């Protein structure tokens with residue numbers, strides 16, 4: 321085995337390209353210096369970063385292990401084979417495809433594998449927590465497919481399974497999608513399976529947000545219920561940016577062909593290797609503890625915010641994220657995001673169900689605990705963070721004070737300790 325003559329060498333980058341080296345350092349400072357509460361972000365391990373920064377990035381490997389359209393793929397084949405085996409084991413799945421470049425690409429491939437343009441799809445509405453790829457009019461899904469949307473009930477803010485069943489009976493969709501971007505509660509996969517069976521639809525679970533909690537055995541898995549499960553690898557799962565699909569063996573060929581050659585070219589082999597690293601990490605008892613703590617922390621954060629007079633949508637959370645309704649404070653989601661940013665708290669504005677404000681303003685914020693839990697924070701810190709968010713949102717004049725407390729807090733739990 322040869323000794324690597326090149327690794328992710330920051331000094332080399334600084335010597336060759338000071339401008340980009342500054343960007344890299346400034347971003348590291350930004351994330352070390354504040355609280356990262358974006359529910360879809362996390363801090364990957366140095367091992368994942370090492371695979372991402374490796375020479376596997378150079379290799380063209382169109383095709384699949386053992387069936388490539390380029391020579392010299394013997395080595396990278398190993399990374400993909402290891403990753404596929406790990407994914408199948410971790411999720412109890414019959415087939416896995418690690419090549420989607422992102423969650424949106426994974427979803428595109430699922431549509432391509434199971435549907436033709438014009439087919440009807442039943443999916444969660446975007447303003448109620450669904451994703452762009454679940455039928456937004458500005459996305460391929462809404463432009464090329466006939467998407468019927470279900471939502472949450474106004475009184476409980478929970479998915480209305482009776483409505484889903486009624487809509488399925490009425491519209492006879494070819495595919496039903498569950499899984500969301502801003503839904504804090506568990507999804508009843510068995511209920512979706514029974515509705516899909518009743519109308520003869522495929523069931524696709526977009527598990528992008530919560531697959532890491534499934535990997536860590538902290539919440540139930542959709543895999544036994546779904547025909548296809550698509551997800552991102554960079555959220556709670558703590559891998560590189562990217563997508564993945566697992567499915568039943570009978571759909572394996574259709575899924576693989578829909579990823580390559582239908583919708584992608586050469587896979588990002590450095591990312592495939594990094595996904596394999598993350599899957600190995602996610603199979604450890606330490607990761608299971610992490611996944612459980614992510615949820616405990618999200619609940620503590622939601623409870624802390626409720627105690628500060630900020631209402632958690634759907635009454636709280638069973639997952640890694642909470643959605644907060646700011647209307648009682650008289651502050652929009654947009655202003656809350658800006659005010660928190662000034663106090664070094666990074667989170668995002670978010671529409672709440674039945675939001676009277678347009679999405680660019682919105683009445684809510686979304687907070688998530690994957691990153692702060694990776695930093696080792698626990699319930700005590702969540703209580704502190706809730707008070708800091710509430711103060712920053714209520715009083716823009718307190719930004720500097722809050723930022724000072726945030727700095728002290730993150731210095732006790734550094735991201736990427738030196």
Ligand SMILES: Cc1ncc(COP(=O)(O)O)c(C=O)c1O
Nearest residue numbers: 422423424451500501526528552
């Ligand atoms: C539910 C869901 N699906 C798909 C995606 C798309 O992932 P990506 O941004 O990697 O394309 C996201 C991203 O946040 C998501 O939340």
